[in-house]
Amino acid sequence: xxxxxxxxxxxxxxxxxxxxxxVLFSILAPSFRTMDNLGNILQQISVTGIMAVGLxxxxxxxxxxxxxxxxxxxxxxxxxxxxxxxxxxxxxxxPLPGGIAIALALAASLAxxxxxxxxxxxxxxxxxxxxxxxxQIGAGVSAMLVRxxxxxxVPSLVATLGSGSLGPVPWIIIVAAVILLAGHIVLTYTxxxxxxxxxxxxxxxxxxxxxxxxxxxxxVMVISAVCSGIAGMLGVAHFGSAQQDEFDNYLLDSISAVVxxxxxxxxxxxxxxxxxxxxFVLGVLNNGLDHVRIDSFxxxxxxxxxxxxxxxxxxxxxxxxxxxxxxxxxx
Amino acid sequence: MTxxxxxxxxxxxxxxxxxxxxxxxxxxxxxxxxxxxxxIHGLVGENGAGKSTTMKIIAGVHSEYQxxxxxAGERMHFRSARDAKAAGIGMVHQELSIVRDLSVxxxxxxxxxxxxxxxxxxxxxxxxxxxxxxxxxxxxxxxxQPIGMLPLGMQQLVEIARVxxxxxxxxxxxxxxxxLSPPEVETLFAILRRVRDEGHSLVFISHFLDDILRVxxxxxxxxxxxxxETAPVPDIDKGWIIERMIGKGHEELEESYTGEIHLxxxxxxxxxxxxxxxxVAGVFEDVxxxxxxxxxxxxYGFMGSGQLELARALFGKLQLEQGTIRLDGQPxxxxxTAAARLAGLAFVPESRRSMLFHMEPVFKNVTIAILDRISRxxxxxxxxxxxxxxxxxxxxxxPPLVDRPLGTLSGGNQQKVALAKWLTYFPKVLLLSExxxxxxxxxxxxxxxxxxxxxxxxxxVVVVSTEPExxxxxxxxILVMKRGRITKEFASEVVSxxxxxxxx
Numbered sequence: 098x099x100x101x102x103x104x105x106x107x108x109x110x111x112x113x114x115x116x117x118x119x120v121l122f123s124i125l126a127p128s129f130r131t132m133d134n135l136g137n138i139l140q141q142i143s144v145t146g147i148m149a150v151g152l153x154x155x156x157x158x159x160x161x162x163x164x165x166x167x168x169x170x171x172x173x174x175x176x177x178x179x180x181x182x183x184x185x186x187x188x189x190x191x192p193l194p195g196g197i198a199i200a201l202a203l204a205a206s207l208a209x210x211x212x213x214x215x216x217x218x219x220x221x222x223x224x225x226x227x228x229x230x231x232x233q234i235g236a237g238v239s240a241m242l243v244r245x246x247x248x249x250x251v252p253s254l255v256a257t258l259g260s261g262s263l264g265p266v267p268w269i270i271i272v273a274a275v276i277l278l279a280g281h282i283v284l285t286y287t288x289x290x291x292x293x294x295x296x297x298x299x300x301x302x303x304x305x306x307x308x309x310x311x312x313x314x315x316x317v318m319v320i321s322a323v324c325s326g327i328a329g330m331l332g333v334a335h336f337g338s339a340q341q342d343e344f345d346n347y348l349l350d351s352i353s354a355v356v357x358x359x360x361x362x363x364x365x366x367x368x369x370x371x372x373x374x375x376x377f378v379l380g381v382l383n384n385g386l387d388h389v390r391i392d393s394f395x396x397x398x399x400x401x402x403x404x405x406x407x408x409x410x411x412x413x414x415x416x417x418x419x420x421x422x423x424x425x426x427x428x
Numbered sequence: 429m430t431x432x433x434x435x436x437x438x439x440x441x442x443x444x445x446x447x448x449x450x451x452x453x454x455x456x457x458x459x460x461x462x463x464x465x466x467x468i469h470g471l472v473g474e475n476g477a478g479k480s481t482t483m484k485i486i487a488g489v490h491s492e493y494q495x496x497x498x499x500a501g502e503r504m505h506f507r508s509a510r511d512a513k514a515a516g517i518g519m520v521h522q523e524l525s526i527v528r529d530l531s532v533x534x535x536x537x538x539x540x541x542x543x544x545x546x547x548x549x550x551x552x553x554x555x556x557x558x559x560x561x562x563x564x565x566x567x568x569x570x571x572x573q574p575i576g577m578l579p580l581g582m583q584q585l586v587e588i589a590r591v592x593x594x595x596x597x598x599x600x601x602x603x604x605x606x607x608l609s610p611p612e613v614e615t616l617f618a619i620l621r622r623v624r625d626e627g628h629s630l631v632f633i634s635h636f637l638d639d640i641l642r643v644x645x646x647x648x649x650x651x652x653x654x655x656x657e658t659a660p661v662p663d664i665d666k667g668w669i670i671e672r673m674i675g676k677g678h679e680e681l682e683e684s685y686t687g688e689i690h691l692x693x694x695x696x697x698x699x700x701x702x703x704x705x706x707x708v709a710g711v712f713e714d715v716x717x718x719x720x721x722x723x724x725x726x727x728y729g730f731m732g733s734g735q736l737e738l739a740r741a742l743f744g745k746l747q748l749e750q751g752t753i754r755l756d757g758q759p760x761x762x763x764x765t766a767a768a769r770l771a772g773l774a775f776v777p778e779s780r781r782s783m784l785f786h787m788e789p790v791f792k793n794v795t796i797a798i799l800d801r802i803s804r805x806x807x808x809x810x811x812x813x814x815x816x817x818x819x820x821x822x823x824x825x826x827p828p829l830v831d832r833p834l835g836t837l838s839g840g841n842q843q844k845v846a847l848a849k850w851l852t853y854f855p856k857v858l859l860l861s862e863x864x865x866x867x868x869x870x871x872x873x874x875x876x877x878x879x880x881x882x883x884x885x886x887x888x889v890v891v892v893s894t895e896p897e898x899x900x901x902x903x904x905x906i907l908v909m910k911r912g913r914i915t916k917e918f919a920s921e922v923v924s925x926x927x928x929x930x931x932x
Contacts, residue, residue: 288803294788295796301782304745306797306849307769365787418787 107359107366107414111374114357114407118378122385129388136267142380143273144169144332146373148351150280151324153372154317156355157284158297159364160217160224162321166348167235168209169329170341174239176202176255176330177248177339188246195252199330206326207319209235214315224318232348239341247340251333259334269331276324281369293317297364354379357407361415378407440465440629441486441598446495448481455481456653459495463598463629468620470644470661471633473673474840474868477650479633483600486631487519488512499598518596522603522866524587528576533558535575536590561593562586565619581612585619592623599623600631603866605639609730609894610929617643635868637666649673673869693905693919694723700888701857703742706751711737712912715751719857719888724879726903727892727914728928734912735892736778739859742890743775744768755856769797772856776846778865783846786835790825790845791816793834797849819848823878840871847878857888864898876901896925 123130148165155162178190179198193201209231216227251259258268284290295303296313304310328347333339358375360367382403386396443461447454456478463469471479484490486497488506497504499515506512526535534541536558544550558571567585575583584604591599601620605613620630620643634640640647641661648658649672656672697720706715712734719725727735740746742753744762752759755771762768768775774797777783784793791809794816795802802811816830823844825837834845843863850858860879864872879902882889891902899906906923908916908931916931 286806288799288805288807291792291796291799291807295785295792298785298787299782302784303796304765305743305775305777305783307765307774308796309764309766311764312766365785 106417107361107411108371110410110414111357111359111371111378111407114403114410115374115378115381118381118385122381122388126385126388129385134384134388138377138380138384139270140267140335141384142354142376143267143269144328144335145347145350145354145379146273146376147276147328147331148325148347149354149372149376150276150369151317151321152351152355153280153360153367153369154284154293155224155321156352156360156362157293157364157367158314158317159300159362160314160317161228161352161362162213162224162318163228163348164209164213164231164235165321165325165328165351166344166346167232167239168206168322168325169332169347170344171209171235171238171242171329172202172206172326173251173329173333173343174242174248174339174341175205177251177333178242180248180250180252182248182250186246186248188243188248190248195254198252199255202330203323203326205238206322206329210319210322211315213322214318217318218311218315236341243339243341245341247338249338251330251339255330256334259331260337269335272327272331276327277369277373284368289313289316294365297361297366299365350379350383353404353407356411357404359411359414362411363415366415366418437467438465439463440500442498443482443486444496444498446482446485446493446497448485448490448493454653456485456493459650459653459655461648461655462658463631464646465629466624466627467645468624468630468632468643470640470647471631471650472635472637472640472647472669473650473656474870477673477868478653478655479650480602481653482650483519483602483631483633486512486598487517487600513594513596516595516597517600518591518594518598519600520584520587520591520602520604524583526575526583526587528574530575531555531572532562532569532575532578532586533571535586536561536571536593538590540594558589562589565589565592566622567615567619579612581608581615584608585616588616588619588623592628596628598629598631600633602633603635604632605634605636613639635866635872637669640669641666670869688922688924689900690922691904691906691918691920694720695920697722700756701742702754702757704752704754706738706741706753707749708737708741708746709749710912711746712741712909715909715914717907717914719890721856721888722883722886723904724883724889724891724902726899726906727890727909728894728896728899728906729909730894733894733909735909736861736894738909739775739861739890739892740777742768742857742859743773745775769855773859774850774855774857775859776850776861776863778862780839780842780846783849784834784842787833789831790820790834790837791830793845794819794830794848795852798852801853815852816848819845819851823848823851824874840867840874843867843871844874844878847875851878851882854882854885854887857890858882859890859892861892862894862898863891863902865893865895872901896928900925900928 128134148169152162152165176198179193179201181192182188182190213227213231216222217224258272261268263271284293292308292313295308296310300310329344332344336343354375355372356362357378358371360371382400386399439462441463443459446456446459448456459478459482461482473479481490485493488509488511491507504515527538533555537554542550542553542557555571562569562571567589569578569582575586604616608616624630632640632644644661646658646660647664647669649656649669651673699718700721701719704716707713715738729735737746741748744765744767753762754760760771762771791813795812802808813830820828820830825841825844834842864875879889891899893899906918906928907914908928
């Protein structure tokens with residue numbers, strides 16, 4: 098393999114995976130290869146997509162955020178908590194105007210992100226452990242607010258963006274596309290984005306270049322929390338209800354999307370483009386498996402195996418790329 | 429071990445007509461090389477001259493090449509480093525491959541620990557075997573000690589012991605003396621000679637020509653991917669080697685290698701930085717010094733004397749416990765490296781790995797420290813490339829391609845990129861830690877020129893080093909640190925390597 102191909106393996110492999118899955122499901126299930134189903138897939142990956150944007154920032158910095166789904170859940174519940182619910186819903190909610198409810202929910206996600214950043218930077222807790230604690234805290238906030246009940250109403254803006262459509266296109270797809278695009282622009286074209294790549298690529302070198310790496314790390318943790326918050330609010334509207342443990346699958350899905358797409362778990366390599374491919378791989382996989390007739394319990398195992406394969410490719414691609422970048426010298 | 433099969437002085441390893449290229453660029457051209465049994469063979473050449481590539485072929489790292497290799501008369505072509513190891517070739521890299529948390533004994537016997545009948549590691553036997561091996565080599569160390577606690581020189585000796593114990597008859601040492609203090613170098617040389625006298629063959633790669641001449645029996649010089657000449661040591665001297673290494677007369681070379689240096693400090697120049705009583709317990713204590721604009725201040729000391737850590741503290745990487753730093757008379761508090769940079773300080777650490785981004789293109793490496801000066805919100809790659817191109821041109825960085833990943837450049841060129849980071853907008857004080865470590869004569873000379881040009885611009889340059897040659901060739905004034913304290917100052921006087929070493 099020549100060195101260009103080697104260095105591009107990270108980007109090629111996810112595309113190849115996606116192509117194989119699409120061809121496979123198209124052959125196996127006629128119902129898969131329809132425009133309607135494409136729309137379904139897009140909707141299904143939108144909530145994950147919004148979460149995955151923040152997570153891409155975090156993983157590019159060689160950190161991890163295990164609290165995304167919990168923060169999303171908590172934020173979705175906060176926005177419902179501050180919205181007038183039907184009399185049948187038995188929670189002690191505080192109805193406020195929609196704009197204020199949204200602002201409070203965003204502030205809640207921001208606050209959770211700040212706590213994570215504080216724990217990591219000031220106290221020095223590794224992100225893996227810190228966000229694991231935050232996962233519990235998010236779940237705790239959710240539990241305290243709904244107390245086992247289900248809330249249905251959210252502010253009208255959130256309801257529109259989460260479950261309404263602009264012509265034929267669901268708003269949630271548009272919001273996800275806009276946030277993905279914004280993430281891409283920030284990472285690729287801004288100074289902050291450059292600092293993220295450099296911090297992830299070699300934190301020590303970034304620090305010795307006078308980059309405030311702690312500030313960068315803090316910023317990505319907060320961004321991740323806010324992205325999760327937005328995903329949570331829209332998700333609640335999309336599903337039509339706000340309740341405990343609603344987002345449990347989304348932690349694994351969003352991490353998988355980022356990593357399957359080829360963003361390096363070691364930081365510094367990858368981006369939103371990779372994440373989008375990863376989202377499609379995951380979306381096609383989840384959706385396609387529902388269109389073919391196999392044991393539904395086997396599907397879980399198949400998903401796991403495909404994710405494992407993607408992780409192997411990720412690590413292998415990292416190795417290839419490092420090799421390509423260093424063996425080209427004639428020392 | 430089969431080393432007794434070949435009588436001393438007979439060719440043990442022979443390379444004939446070796447050529448190797450990387451992506452169309454020739455790294456080695458028609459190299460013949462003979463290593464005899466029972467000799468120490470010094471290998472010199474500028475960075476990129478082909479010494480490392482040749483040794484990597486011998487060590488099985490590069491398996492694709494033209495030409496032939498014979499060991500003890502037998503044709504060999506290694507497919508991997510493992511093959512080479514099995515054939516008795518061991519390599520000790522500049523960056524050691526010891527396991528810091530394990531004991532000396534565990535490191536010596538790494539991968540071949542003795543086991544008892546239950547298949548568990550037999551610790552007493554391990555300590556005994558390792559102890560015997562170390563004692564035989566004359567390495568005085570307790571095999572039970574964790575290796576991470578030992579000085580670097582001792583760690584290196586343990587690694588050599590391990591390579592020997594794994595059955596190597598040919599040992600390749602890459603820059604083994606660059607981080608060692610003079611007494612440690614003495615010990616190392618005594619051990620290398622003993623290993624040689626037992627019939628092993630050693631290849632010694634180094635930029636320290638004095639060291640090469642002192643310990644080698646034969647010296648081979650590489651230049652531009654070719655073997656230029658091989659000669660027995662009694663017949664040659666440093667000037668002879670340098671001439672062949674660089675292939676042309678170099679005027680400023682003399683200055684960096686002669687023994688007596690006249691320091692020309694500038695007592696009237698304005699003070700840009702003052703420190704008072706800087707202390708980090710156990711690292712350095714009560715360090716008070718002044719840095720003048722347009723002066724190069726050298727701080728010399730053996731490994732572990734605290735000067736490298738002092739430089740880190742002056743850049744906000746290591747937090748001070750006591751003391752004040754003033755820049756242009758104003759006290760500054762360096763909470764982090766970003767604060768230090770904004771205050772007008774710049775730092776190039778001793779390890780290029782902790783300064784550069786290997787996967788990123790050259791231009792992003794050059795502009796990372798000045799990004800906030802050239803762009804507010806949006807990055808401007810075209811402006812960055814223009815800046816990088818200027819530096820590539822003025823510093824003669826090769827290849828002159830700013831979009832190449834940094835990792836594809838040679839060490840000397842990487843160091844120039846590391847310096848270039850701070851040369852677009854000049855700092856008040858530039859801190860350089862081991863600026864020429866592991867570099868060839870030509871690249872050292874280039875760095876020296878850069879430092880001189882900065883001095884002309886009135887920048888205060890601080891060079892901290894464990895190499896006397898480095899401070900002697902660069903500094904206008906020299907401070908000597910010993911066990912974390914400044915013990916001596918040399919200013920406006922004649923100083924030599926001997927006097928510097930005597931003060932340390």
